């Protein structure tokens with residue numbers, strides 16, 4: 419009897435407007451829940467929660483038995499209350515993944531929130547918010563496709579991302595302006611779950627760098643550090659623009675959005691296959707011209 423009563427109570431809680439989207443990725447009608455955090459989550463996110471059992475314990479809303487204490491806890495918490503706590507200090511530039519994003523982005527978002535509590539204690543955001551970041555990434559070689567360890571340095575002060583072919587090299591192999599920089603996760607294309615594609619313009623043509631790091635936190639920290647650098651660059655370049663206008667322009671997942679820009683030597687070929695070849699943004703009178711390109715090989 420109690421079990422049936424609790425099941426009904428839980429279904430009522432799950433149907434409340436606060437709880438009708440997954441607390442972590444926004445997917446509709448989540449039917450799993452973490453009874454230690456007090457949130458309703460989707461099946462995919464519940465799989466990630468299972469990997470951090472010291473923080474989160476999950477059960478099916480419909481199939482598992484729930485006891486009185488757990489129901490009481492879920493009714494006191496819920497997605498909105500938990501969000502107010504665990505997402506209270508998410509920086510504007512930080513990428514919040516959705517259900518369609520790759521595993522590493524979704525997993526690190528969940529770990530950042532509940533395990534590392536990065537959005538409660540802002541000092542934990544230092545790896546991507548300090549304006550400077552350096553470290554080693556595996557970078558795919560141009561010719562043979564082999565991945566080699568390379569030092570990368572991102573400096574907001576210099577307005578650039580640089581990488582070096584040797585650890586002790588004085589001159590960088592490439593200096594990529596933050597202004598012309600895009601980053602997007604491409605695990606399938608790169609053949610690594612943490613694969614990140616960095617795209618930029620040089621001499622009017624599109625260049626790509628393919629990198630990964632074995633550690634999911636590291637690569638997502640790089641991604642958000644790039645977003646932070648672009649955010650601060652755009653804030654200076656367009657001082658009257660609102661944050662909400664700048665945030666969509668930090669990085670573009672162009673493969674998913676499916677538009678192309680013609681650049682470089684393949685102009686003619688790409689012109690035929692693209693209706694809108696270039697996107698411009700109007701933001702408070704200043705034109706933000708984002709050149710994100712799809713490089714077709």
Ligand SMILES: [Zn+2]
Nearest residue numbers: 440443460463
């Ligand atoms: Zn989810």
